[in-house]
Amino acid sequence: MTASLLTTGKAARLCSVKPDTVLKWIKKGRLRAVRTAGGHYRVQEHDVVSLVEQDHARDRQWEERAALCSRPMRCWEYMNHGPGTECQDCVVYHVRATWCFRMVNAVRGNGHGKRFCTGICQECPYYRRVHGLPANVLVITRDEGLIQDLARHQNGAIDFRFARRGYDASAIVAAFRPAFVIFDQAVLEDLGVALLDALASDPRTAGARIIVALRKGGIGFRIHSGAVYATVEEPFSGDEIAAIINRIPVETLEPEPAEPHP
Numbered sequence: 001m002t003a004s005l006l007t008t009g010k011a012a013r014l015c016s017v018k019p020d021t022v023l024k025w026i027k028k029g030r031l032r033a034v035r036t037a038g039g040h041y042r043v044q045e046h047d048v049v050s051l052v053e054q055d056h057a058r059d060r061q062w063e064e065r066a067a068l069c070s071r072p073m074r075c076w077e078y079m080n081h082g083p084g085t086e087c088q089d090c091v092v093y094h095v096r097a098t099w100c101f102r103m104v105n106a107v108r109g110n111g112h113g114k115r116f117c118t119g120i121c122q123e124c125p126y127y128r129r130v131h132g133l134p135a136n137v138l139v140i141t142r143d144e145g146l147i148q149d150l151a152r153h154q155n156g157a158i159d160f161r162f163a164r165r166g167y168d169a170s171a172i173v174a175a176f177r178p179a180f181v182i183f184d185q186a187v188l189e190d191l192g193v194a195l196l197d198a199l200a201s202d203p204r205t206a207g208a209r210i211i212v213a214l215r216k217g218g219i220g221f222r223i224h225s226g227a228v229y230a231t232v233e234e235p236f237s238g239d240e241i242a243a244i245i246n247r248i249p250v251e252t253l254e255p256e257p258a259e260p261h262p
Contacts, residue, residue: 004045075100079207125179134159141184153238200227
């Protein structure tokens with residue numbers, strides 16, 4: 001028995017989207033299609049169902065992340081977006097310690113061992129956030145106007161670095177541990193998501209959230225990668241990035257009490 005073939009209109013109704021959206025899926029290779037003698041697209045019903053299930057799974061993943069971000073995060077949640085296999089071997093995870101960086105010297109050799117976070121604490125995005133230090137943000141773009149504008153908007157809350165190519169980005173993260181990596185839409189259109197996925201899996205960018213900067217009016221541009229934390233529309237300011245950073249709640253250190261006057 002042959003599989004059911006659907007018109008783009010029927011496929012759109014099945015997915016609760018517009019027919020133009022189905023056509024975009026076909027042209028971008030998300031949905032396989034054949035053409036009739038008259039030039040019209042037809043798609044397999046099971047392919048449409050599979051695509052809907054993938055999108056629902058992605059939506060559930062976003063809901064789980066939103067729930068995780070509704071309460072203060074510990075280091076293993078911040079760095080791994082949830083408990084990960086590396087962190088589950090760490091004594092900080094087992095005792096649910098509040099401040100991982102205060103336990104490093106106390107338990108070195110007894111379970112902490114910096115198994116997951118191999119760098120020094122002072123460079124860690126989580127450590128910097130807890131201590132109220134500027135967030136390191138890497139922006140990957142070839143838009144010189146955007147670079148100049150963001151450079152002017154640097155403030156005490158954000159430290160920007162800029163890369164125009166994947167090679168530049170790799171060189172920068174060797175010494176600059178970003179808390180966020182912003183990809184310009186144009187870069188992703190040229191290179192695809194390979195660079196995005198490579199940085200998301202790079203141990204030097206552990207804990208970094210990825211943001212995609214969309215051109216004005218380009219809100220329909222979709223990145224199908226679970227690594228993307230948020231999108232922002234160009235032109236955007238440093239204050240907008242700071243607002244996205246502050247969506248992630250962590251418990252910050254209270255300032256040291258002042259010494260009483262004699």
